Amino acid sequence: MNTQDVDAVARLIAAIGSATLGPYLCGLLDGVVGYDMSCLYLFRFDQPAELLHDGYRGQVAVRTLDAYSRGGYLLDPFYVASMNRHPGGLWHMSELAPDSFFSSGFAISPDLHPCVSSTHGTQIDEIGYIVHLQTRTALVFSLMKAQEHGAFDEAEVAYLQRLTPLVSATLEQHGRHLPRHLETAGADSQLESAFVGALGQLTEAQRHIAKLLLQGHSNASIACQLGISEGTVKVHKHNLYQRLEISSHAELFRLFIGYIAQAGR
Incomplete structure (x- = not known):
């Protein structure tokens, strides 16, 4: 050196x-x-x-x-x-x-x-x-x-x-040296409040799948993550789209981003 x-x-x-x-x-x-x-x-x-x-x-x-x-x-x-x-x-x-x-x-x-x-x-x-x-x-x-x-x-x-x-x-x-407010709330929670707020009308399983979709997972990747069949993922995806009254991943993304924008006002 x-x-x-x-x-x-x-x-x-x-x-x-x-x-x-x-x-x-x-x-x-x-x-x-x-x-x-x-x-x-x-x-x-x-x-x-x-x-x-x-x-x-x-x-x-x-x-x-x-x-x-x-x-x-x-x-x-x-x-x-x-x-x-x-x-x-x-x-x-x-x-x-x-x-x-x-x-x-x-x-x-x-x-x-x-x-x-x-x-x-x-x-x-x-x-x-x-x-x-x-x-x-x-x-x-x-x-x-x-x-x-x-x-x-x-x-x-x-x-x-x-x-x-x-x-x-x-x-x-x-x-x-950072402030001691680092302890996180809801330590047992598996889903961040932004996902719950944006996707509140979904079941817990549907919210989890929607979160994975938003994070960039394909149907096959979600199936692997959750230990379920790809066909089951497709059924959940179809049902959550129906509940949210959307028809595409792009609409799901816009819904989530819209929620974030509104929460910041």
Whole structure:
């Protein structure tokens, strides 16, 4: 480790517990990893996502960040992985995302997903560290690269992997400095209140399936998740569409986003 690296680590340690932690995390990457945006979020079950480091560099509208924090985060694979106690460490978005995620309403919505590009079908390369603080509470530090800049290459990913112990330990310590309101309400609940509110007229089973559909799961993926046949999923899907008086996934997504927008007023 050279003097420059030692200085970067020293600055990072000094920033633990302060609002400057994000920029110093990014400082570890200077000249080694190319990226267009970065962010650090605090995720808690059924609580608004909290942006602790805004490294979007002015490329994302405030209204988009607000919509994401109010409820859009519920469809983010990093949030879902964090709440399902997916192993911590460094993960590509594509490793966490359900099979139909990149064609889902969330992934292509410029008003909800704070990504570099919202072109339909575009897979923005996003890579991030998941650090669990306690049950259904995690910090996620992620980096995003625009479509025109390609994916993170092998050397960049290898460097980020080598940083995992340092980044994880730093974020764990940072979590100790966060306010002690981290304990989440409704610890036994399996469905966030936004899903219950938007899909209240459905049965519990139908709400669960609607949630998985919104998060980007196909019928086959839902069947695998729930241990039921794909035919049963289709029946539930047909029935929940009838109850909601809709006829497509796009309408289901608009209904959910409309609920989030109304709740934020």
